[in-house]
Amino acid sequence: MTEIHTPRLLLRRWTDDDLAPMAEINADPEVMRWVGDGSVRDLELTAQDIERWEEEWDEEGLGLFAVELLASGELAGFTGLSWSEFLPDALPDVQIGWRLGRQFWGQGYASEAAQATLEFALQDRGLERVVAAVRPGDEASENVLRKLGMPAEREITHPEHGFPLTVHAIDLTEYEA
Template sequence: MSVPSQPLVPVLRTERLVMRAFTDADREPFLALNTDPVVMEHFVEVHDRARSDAFVDRILHRWAERGWGLWALERQDTGEFIGYTGLWPAEFDAPFTPAVEVGWRLARAHWGHGFASEAAREALRFGFEDAGLAEIVSFTAVGNERSWRVMERIGLLREPEGDFEHPAVPEGHPVRPHVLYRLPRERWLASQA
């Protein structure tokens, strides 16, 4: 898979963050967070270098294909890469798919500062205003309460009847059961008024 040389990724700024395209310089710190067992606690396994780099390549391709995707997050005060936030297609077999998910993954040193919520709010704004999406969802393993709280802080609503067994997770694995949150465009617009 060849990586687009310069996918069109808009640079967005929040109060404390720059949301920008991934660069080759991000690959090493991205690998570090993808191999951190605490960061990856609610995933099936940590990612090795090949899988981490392949994910960066897919991120760049998604931008080129769809005009939206995941942004690398950089702290404005230090210029440090801290993870990603953005929009991702949910295309696996589930009652609510196909859908667009808002998601995030941050290095552990940057947890607890509100960075995920800050960037996710901007990703929602972009998704509804710039990409014209009708709905954005989010989901995570049942035990990942930290991510539930982010979903709630950014205005998504829990849909217990939509909770599901993630088909990409092996049967019997503790992270297979997932919770589902949704945000229709109309509700987001009402919250901005």
């Protein structure tokens, strides 16, 4: 079982108990504002998401971690690695991503989990490069990327939705945890 402890967080695989709190996070339009086309996701879609994320862990040996607060045991959201579902030609690299419930923003949890995820990518999975694709305007993600040392590299267009995405990247062979 892949688990990572950080000072304040447990990054772990998903359980049935995560469905309700993750669905609540996915139902918040503020949380979903910069995710895809901004649509919220209901309980059923969230259940499908979690099932797919668990399959990715089983099949690929990497995926999105459930992020749990060590102090309270609450699910804060996710951080982790994935392959692009929509842009395999333009984005063949493994992507890092994050989504936390609004009450968990502004406390450094996303950056703490993302740093641990980059260490996992390099040390555990042996990946040489990780990318992120963010919508211009998603300043919270840009802030996390700046702290991770992932500069903007190029612009691409989302093939389905047509909006621009900025690709950020890090060469993990030069990354110092």
